[in-house]
Amino acid sequence: MLEPVKTHYDEFLGSLYSWILGDFSNAYKKYLTFFKSIELNQNQTSVAIDLGCGPGCQSLPLADLGYDVLAIDFCKELLEELVEHAGDRSITTVHDDLRVFRKYIDEPVDLIICMGDTLAHLANHQSVAKLLDDIARTLKTDGKFIYAIRDYFSFIPEGSDRFIPIRANDDMIFTCFLDYNDDKVHVHDILHRKIEGVWQTTISDYQKLRLNTDQINKKLESNGLQMESSSLLDGMIVGIFKKI
Numbered sequence: 001m002l003e004p005v006k007t008h009y010d011e012f013l014g015s016l017y018s019w020i021l022g023d024f025s026n027a028y029k030k031y032l033t034f035f036k037s038i039e040l041n042q043n044q045t046s047v048a049i050d051l052g053c054g055p056g057c058q059s060l061p062l063a064d065l066g067y068d069v070l071a072i073d074f075c076k077e078l079l080e081e082l083v084e085h086a087g088d089r090s091i092t093t094v095h096d097d098l099r100v101f102r103k104y105i106d107e108p109v110d111l112i113i114c115m116g117d118t119l120a121h122l123a124n125h126q127s128v129a130k131l132l133d134d135i136a137r138t139l140k141t142d143g144k145f146i147y148a149i150r151d152y153f154s155f156i157p158e159g160s161d162r163f164i165p166i167r168a169n170d171d172m173i174f175t176c177f178l179d180y181n182d183d184k185v186h187v188h189d190i191l192h193r194k195i196e197g198v199w200q201t202t203i204s205d206y207q208k209l210r211l212n213t214d215q216i217n218k219k220l221e222s223n224g225l226q227m228e229s230s231s232l233l234d235g236m237i238v239g240i241f242k243k244i
């Protein structure tokens with residue numbers, strides 16, 4: 001059976017993701033500035049893995065900073081966009097579930113990132129724990145892991161605060177409705193699109209995990225990673241860890 005999140009990206013969000021993201025070059029610049037602002041220790045042959053790379057707004061800056069990037073995503077449409085953006089940069093794309101990323105590497109790597117709330121897309125907390133274990137054992141000593149997730153954990157919005165306007169123009173309006181459960185958020189993506197002058201509505205839904213950063217951080221620390229920083233970037237919590 002296909003995972004509901006994959007179906008959501010394949011049949012709905014994949015074709016809209018870049019429109020929602022806005023100007024790709026702005027996203028590229030934001031992450032280039034971010035990666036330059038942290039100490040990455042890369043050398044001439046550094047390898048980075050981008051888990052849930054989407055259209056590549058993190059993979060491209062990493063390649064431009066000198067990494068050979070392995071960019072993994074299960075949404076073919078977004079990987080094709082990444083390839084178009086990438087030109088001749090050193091980025092290898094893999095169309096697969098990010099949970100099996102170790103199949104695609106032969107030796108420990110310098111950097112692994114999982115940004116843009118991708119961790120919250122996994123089916124359950126056990127999958128996140130297993131992925132964090134795999135990430136820890138795939139890094140070289142001094143290698144780094146960076147995650148970025150939204151905070152669905154520390155508070156629960158109520159009433160109209162659960163409706164989030166994402167983007168709109170003359171022909172499309174994209175809104176998100178969040179329904180909180182004990183350990184998941186039921187995300188409903190609502191698209192109003194004007195076709196030949198008539199508004200049509202499509203709704204697609206999936207579940208995201210309510211991840212507790214304390215648990216993620218403890219799991220990483222128990223695997224020999226040390227936190228270097230925790231900060232906010234565009235409303236997401238960004239944790240940076242180094243393998244010691």
Ligand SMILES: C[S@@+](CC[C@H](N)C(=O)[O-])C[C@H]1O[C@@H](n2cnc3c(N)ncnc32)[C@H](O)[C@@H]1O
Binds near residue numbers: 114121
């Ligand atoms: C919110 S997007 C983030 C994309 C990109 N990192 C960014 O910040 O723009 C989440 C991405 O993770 C991918 N994804 C989610 N779960 C995945 C899985 N189990 N295996 C592979 N890709 C996955 C989706 O297809 C999507 O491209």
